[in-house]
Amino acid sequence: MQMQADQKYEALFTPWKIRDVEIKNRIVMCPMGGTSLFGWFELGGCHFDKEAAKLFLKRAKNNVGLIIPGIAPLRDTFWGKWLWQNEKMFKELKVFMDEIHKTGAKLFIQLTAGMGRSWAITELVAPLHKNKFTRAILKPILDTSHELASPSPQPSRWAHDIICPEMTVKQIHEIIEAFAKTAKLCKEAGVDGVEVHAVHEGYLLDQFAIEFFNKRTDDYGGSFENRYRFAAEVVKAIKESCGEDFPVSLRYSAVSKMKGFCEGAMPGEDYVEVGRNMEESERAVRFLEDAGYDMLNADNGTYDSWYWAHPPMYMPENCNLEDVAHIKKFVHIPVVCAGRMDPEIGAQAIAEGRIDAMGVARQFLTDPAWVTKLIEDRLEDIKPCICCHSGCFNFSSSKGHANTQDLTDTMGLARCALNPETMQSKKYSLTPAKKKKKIAVIGGGIGGMEAAIVCAKRGHEVTLYEKTDALGGVFIAAAAPSFKEKDRALIAWYIRELAKLPIKVEMNTEIKDIGTLAADEVIIATGAKAKRIPIPGADTAVEAIDVLLGKAEVGEKVTVIGGGLTGCEIAYELYLKGKKPTIVEMQDDLITTKGICLANTSYLRDFFKTNKVPVHLETGVSAIEDGKVIAKNKDGESFEIESDTVVLSVGYNPAPLAKKKAHVHVIGDADKVGNLRTVIWGAWDVCMKL
Numbered sequence: 001m002q003m004q005a006d007q008k009y010e011a012l013f014t015p016w017k018i019r020d021v022e023i024k025n026r027i028v029m030c031p032m033g034g035t036s037l038f039g040w041f042e043l044g045g046c047h048f049d050k051e052a053a054k055l056f057l058k059r060a061k062n063n064v065g066l067i068i069p070g071i072a073p074l075r076d077t078f079w080g081k082w083l084w085q086n087e088k089m090f091k092e093l094k095v096f097m098d099e100i101h102k103t104g105a106k107l108f109i110q111l112t113a114g115m116g117r118s119w120a121i122t123e124l125v126a127p128l129h130k131n132k133f134t135r136a137i138l139k140p141i142l143d144t145s146h147e148l149a150s151p152s153p154q155p156s157r158w159a160h161d162i163i164c165p166e167m168t169v170k171q172i173h174e175i176i177e178a179f180a181k182t183a184k185l186c187k188e189a190g191v192d193g194v195e196v197h198a199v200h201e202g203y204l205l206d207q208f209a210i211e212f213f214n215k216r217t218d219d220y221g222g223s224f225e226n227r228y229r230f231a232a233e234v235v236k237a238i239k240e241s242c243g244e245d246f247p248v249s250l251r252y253s254a255v256s257k258m259k260g261f262c263e264g265a266m267p268g269e270d271y272v273e274v275g276r277n278m279e280e281s282e283r284a285v286r287f288l289e290d291a292g293y294d295m296l297n298a299d300n301g302t303y304d305s306w307y308w309a310h311p312p313m314y315m316p317e318n319c320n321l322e323d324v325a326h327i328k329k330f331v332h333i334p335v336v337c338a339g340r341m342d343p344e345i346g347a348q349a350i351a352e353g354r355i356d357a358m359g360v361a362r363q364f365l366t367d368p369a370w371v372t373k374l375i376e377d378r379l380e381d382i383k384p385c386i387c388c389h390s391g392c393f394n395f396s397s398s399k400g401h402a403n404t405q406d407l408t409d410t411m412g413l414a415r416c417a418l419n420p421e422t423m424q425s426k427k428y429s430l431t432p433a434k435k436k437k438k439i440a441v442i443g444g445g446i447g448g449m450e451a452a453i454v455c456a457k458r459g460h461e462v463t464l465y466e467k468t469d470a471l472g473g474v475f476i477a478a479a480a481p482s483f484k485e486k487d488r489a490l491i492a493w494y495i496r497e498l499a500k501l502p503i504k505v506e507m508n509t510e511i512k513d514i515g516t517l518a519a520d521e522v523i524i525a526t527g528a529k530a531k532r533i534p535i536p537g538a539d540t541a542v543e544a545i546d547v548l549l550g551k552a553e554v555g556e557k558v559t560v561i562g563g564g565l566t567g568c569e570i571a572y573e574l575y576l577k578g579k580k581p582t583i584v585e586m587q588d589d590l591i592t593t594k595g596i597c598l599a600n601t602s603y604l605r606d607f608f609k610t611n612k613v614p615v616h617l618e619t620g621v622s623a624i625e626d627g628k629v630i631a632k633n634k635d636g637e638s639f640e641i642e643s644d645t646v647v648l649s650v651g652y653n654p655a656p657l658a659k660k661k662a663h664v665h666v667i668g669d670a671d672k673v674g675n676l677r678t679v680i681w682g683a684w685d686v687c688m689k690l
Contacts, residue, residue: 008344008348011026011347011348011350012025012026012343012350012358012374013025016334016356016357018066018247018295019245019246019247020245021106021193023066023106023357024065024104024106025063025064025065026065026347026356026357026358027063027064027065027066027357028064028065028068028359029059029066029068029361029364030297030360030361031068031069031070031110031197031361032070032365032413033070033393034070034392034393034423035055035069035070035413035423036049036052036069036070036071036072037052037069037072037093037096037109038083038089039052040070040413040414041077041413042076042411043078043411044078045078045079045081046073046081046083046086047086047089048088048092048093048096051423051425051426052069052070052414053096054425055414055422055423056069056107057096057100059105059364060100060103060104060105060107062368062370062371063371064105064364064371065105065106065357066105066107066108066357067100067108068109068195069107069109069110070110070414071111072110072111072112072182073114074111074113074114074175074178074182075146075178077142077147078141078142080140080143080146082178082181083178084182084185090185090186090189093186093189093190094188094189094190098190107192108191108193108194108249109191109194109195110196110197110251111186111194111195111196112198112203113179113196113197113198113230113234114175115203115204116148116150116167116204116213117150117154117155117156117157117164117202117213117303118201118207118303119147119148119156119158120157120402120403121144121147121148121156121402121403122404122405122407122410123401123404124407125142125402129144129145129148129162145165148162148164149164149166149171149204150164150165150166150167150204151167151204151207151214151215151220152215152216152221153165153166155261157202157262157303157304158395158403160262162402167204169219176230176233179237180241180242182194183248184242187242187246193246193247193248194238194246194249195249195250195251195297196235196238196248196249196251196293197251198252199284199288200251200252200253200298200309201253201299201301201302201303201306202253202275202301202302202303202304205231208220208221208227208229209227209231209276210227210275210302212256224283224284224287228284228287228291231291232288235250235288235293236291238292244292248292248293248294249295249296249297250288250293250295251297251298252285252298253276253298253299253301253302253308254276254281254298254299254300254320254326254327255273255276255277255281255300256274256276256300256301256302257275257300257301257305258273258302258304258305259271259272259305260304261304263304264301264304264306264307264602264603265305266610267315267316269610275302278327281327282327282330285327285330285331286330289331289333294333294334295333295336296335297359298320298324298335298336298338299320299337299339299359300320307599307602307603309339310393310597310599311339311387311599312387312389312600312603313386313483313486313487313600314483314572314600314604314607315339315340316340317340317341318339318340318341318342320337320339321337321339321341321349321354321355324337324355325337325349325355328354328355328356334356335356336356336358337349337355337357337359338359338360339359341358341360343358346358362387363382363384363385365385365392365414365415365416365419365422366419366422367385367419368422370382380496381493381496383418383419383490384486384490386484386486386490387486388417388597388677389597389599389600390595390596391416391418391677392413392415392417394409394595394596395597396594396595396597396598396601397598397601398587398589398591398592398601399588399589400588400589401592404594406594406595409595412424417675417676417680418676418680420681420684428688429688430457431688432458433458433459433460433690436460437461437519437520437690438460438461438463438518438519438520438521439455439461439462439522439523440463440465440511440514440517440519440522441455441525442511442522443473443524443525443526443527443657444468444471444505444525445473445475445527445668446472446473446475446490446494446668446676446679446680447473447525447668447670447680447682447683448464448523448525448668449464449494450494450679450680450683451523451525451667451687452503453494453497455523456501456502456503458690462503463503463504463505463506464498465506465511466505466507467508467509468507469508471491471505471507472494473525474527474528474545475490475676476549477548478548479491480550481570482573483573483576514657514658514664521665522663522664522665523666523667524656524657524658524666524667524670525667525668526655526656526670527655528652528654528655528669528670529653530543530544530650530651531651532648533621533650535621535622536622536623537623537625540624540646541561542554542647543648544566544648547570553645555644555645556579557579557580557642557643558574558580558581558582558644558645559582559584559629559643559646559647560574560581560582560583560584560647560649561584561629561646561647561648561649561650562583563584563587563590563617564590564591564592564593565591565593565600567649568590568591568604568608570649571583572604572607572608575607582614582615582641582643583608583614583615584619584621584629585616585617585618586618588618589605589617590615591604591605595675614641616641618634619631619633619634624643624646627642627643627644628641628642629641629643651673652669654670654671654672655669655670656670657670665686665690667682667683668683
């Protein structure tokens with residue numbers, strides 16, 4: 001294996017062992033919802049998932065050391081069949097494992113006891129569960145009471161008006177038995193080990209372990225030993241079934257980072273931990289090692305502080321490293337750390353013996369070959385994950401709403417906003433065009449650049465026209481905040497990719513009439529224009545994009561009109577710069593748009609709450625005057641907000657250069673305002689047909 005000249009990544013490419021299983025390098029592909037080899041939320045029940053298998057085999061061929069697929073519920077979400085009852089699935093798994101082992105990679109199967117209060121019940125299913133009659137009718141197909149069963153009766157994380165039922169001792173014993181039976185079938189299929197999901201992220205076993213959630217008075221609640229008993233009995237049952245030498249990893253959260261129900265702690269915040277604190281964690285990891293676990297796959301957080309386990313771009317890189325490195329001091333088994341891990345920092349921590357391996361998840365969805373590129377010292381070729389969660393895990397929620405995610409997204413997790421081929425290879429693929437055409441792409445934003453690249457890779461002759469002197473479009477502004485370093489890296493990646501392909505790029509060229517173009521097909525990617533609000537003084541406000549680009553001077557006290565994602569990110573950045581922002585939003589919560597992950601939105605909501613940033617919900621603006629904003633709340637009461645600067649962030653309207661017709665295609669925000677996922681997937685939808 002060729003290493004980098006400076007050797008700074010050398011520690012990542014040294015072998016290590018979990019029990020007697022040797023892993024060729026220290027890079028672990030961590031589990032992600034939707035990547036289970038046994039399917040995910042499948043209406044027809046569990047089966048060997050060929051799409052997930054294709055995903056993992058491609059990553060295995062690109063030098064990942066250990067692969068851990070996403071959670072496999074021991075009992076089918078639909079129809080309630082146990083995994084161990086599906087013999088055909090494990091026969092197919094054995095064939096797949098032979099292929100994985102040819103690459104030199106190892107693979108553990110992650111099995112879950114369940115989600116309990118963290119089960120992301122959707123807006124569609126929640127009312128069916130609340131009604132006793134419909135719940136009974138639904139039970140043979142989808143037993144919502146089983147899915148929601150928790151250590152003690154308590155509100156659902158996603159639908160606060162649903163009280164989760166208490167799990168019975170019989171159910172606990174059935175789950176323990178299912179772990180043992182399923183693990184044995186995995187071992188017989190050639191799987192290298194299993195991972196127990198999880199005393200982690202506030203899932204079911206973690207709810208049992210955390211006193212805040214567990215109010216039981218039987219053998220599975222109360223004392224420390226009782227709260228961790230469920231997790232301990234699981235590993236003991238697996239070892240009894242599979243033998244002591246069969247490796248069993250545990251997905252583990254070092255610290256819960258919880259201030260209360262649905263309220264997380266900010267990085268560096270001084271707070272009172274209501275979940276598992278570090279003192280208990282030091283004791284817990286020793287207890288779990290003694291019970292029989294052979295590895296800890298660790299980070300932080302629960303669904304109440306979801307941004308620790310699913311870090312958005314607002315969280316610092318390597319956000320869990322210090323806590324995970326600390327718990328390693330208390331065990332003799334390997335410890336993996338995940339959470340926006342930087343390879344250089346990860347390698348350094350491994351070399352210093354602070355952790356044993358680096359866990360990486362969503363970067364594998366964006367770029368399946370990123371490890372190979374790291375080995376070959378081609379870091380600039382790695383397409384960066386931008387931590388948006390809009391394709392892979394867009395469980396979304398706002399005040400009074402359960403998971404508002406579309407059903408198609410619930411059933412299709414682990415897709416990637418930036419890479420449509422991920423988990424969608426049947427729908428999206430780069431096949432050679434049947435006929436070579438001249439294609440003009442108007443607009444050099446992300447949509448235009450994506451379209452140009454896809455068309456060029458399919459063999460077309462492509463010219464890209466951009467009216468300014470910079471590529472990136474509105475995404476240049478979106479990438480401007482200090483916490484958007486990955487977004488800026490993405491723009492740079494696109495520019496380099498364009499240069500590698502035979503694409504003619506015409507900068508500073510504004511196309512006003514597409515009839516002047518000598519092209520067989522024209523793709524319009526001219527984006528959108530900001531909306532204005534019809535109130536007195538609106539012309540004195542500054543546009544969000546001008547603030548982001550630094551074109552508008554901003555005073556100390558800033559009122560941001562619009563509490564959607566862009567408005568909240570502007571307010572967040574202004575606060576980081578020492579300004580005093582205030583947010584005014586007409587909806588009853590911030591960022592109510594579905595499809596924006598709760599890990600991302602809850603961080604911003606918690607940040608504003610923790611730092612006492614004024615947020616006026618269900619409030620409109622009636623006028624903007626010199627030095628103040630006149631606002632009106634839901635009761636019709638007017639009040640003033642002192643403001644040096646007023647920022648408008650009230651959305652966009654599509655601004656296509658031309659309408660759709662034969663041979664003229666409109667994509668991205670020029671067609672319908674959305675996000676990077678809609679822009680990029682929409683570009684592929686058009687370009688694959690040309």
